[in-house]
Amino acid sequence: MNLENTKAQMRKGILEYCILSVLSKNEAYASELIQKLTEAELLVVEGTIYPLLTRLKNDGLLTYRWEESTGGPPRKYYMVTTLGLNFLAELKKTWAAMVASVNRVTGSEGEGRR
Amino acid sequence: MNLENTKAQMRKGILEYCILSVLSKNEAYASELIQKLTEAELLVVEGTIYPLLTRLKNDGLLTYRWEESTGGPPRKYYMVTTLGLNFLAELKKTWAAMVASVNRVTGSEGEGRR
DNA sequence: TTTGCTACTTTGTATTACATGGTACTGTTT
């Protein structure tokens, strides 16, 4: 029962939401995504993001296209599909509801709203 | 990739926080906890909460005492230890930081603060 | 005694994040 472990557990399930959200604004390839999420202090690593992107693609929420790079191997640029946009809208609601619930239960209901 | 599944994943890791938080205000037994969390629209079931309570107890964050019931079997009333309170304080910070990060990444940073 | 309710417990399963190691393409250095 250490804090790092609990943090990791808390991150579970929100990555999908974050990735879809980031990609809905701009297409990006995996390394770019990792950089953006890391900048936002949401730890992610390769071993996490590649399987996740593949899963989202297999479920029809993402597509990708290959693009040559000016140095190094070609990149897979991912973008959100229409289905992905719908799912993202649902996730947004879900996230908002969950934050509200947690804040209510933990007694920080008013925070950020006064 | 269905919404219910993603919701379940989003809940991961926050239960510890919610339970510690609820118990820090009033001691309670498992069924009471389930009721409170369900009222707050945070689904929990027996199979989830009993092992979790035991884990928190084994890690020294919770203690319990038996109390006879006026009908039915005796109840285990759980309460938070000093160690648990410290951990709770950390979780509170962690949760707040994560919500801030997610909102920043998904572009809902201002929401609830206007 | 049987039935029903409450409360606690245990076992097995699905899902996820991550660590780790591996493949492949490009350009640079020797």
Add this chain to the structure above:
DNA sequence: AAACAGTACCATGTAATACAAAGTAGCAAA
């Protein structure tokens, strides 16, 4: 040209968690 370094993608195995499901046990009323 050969070796190397850097970038990018991919695959496998592990740990942790939530949950379903089935089980145990106490108490009380019919």
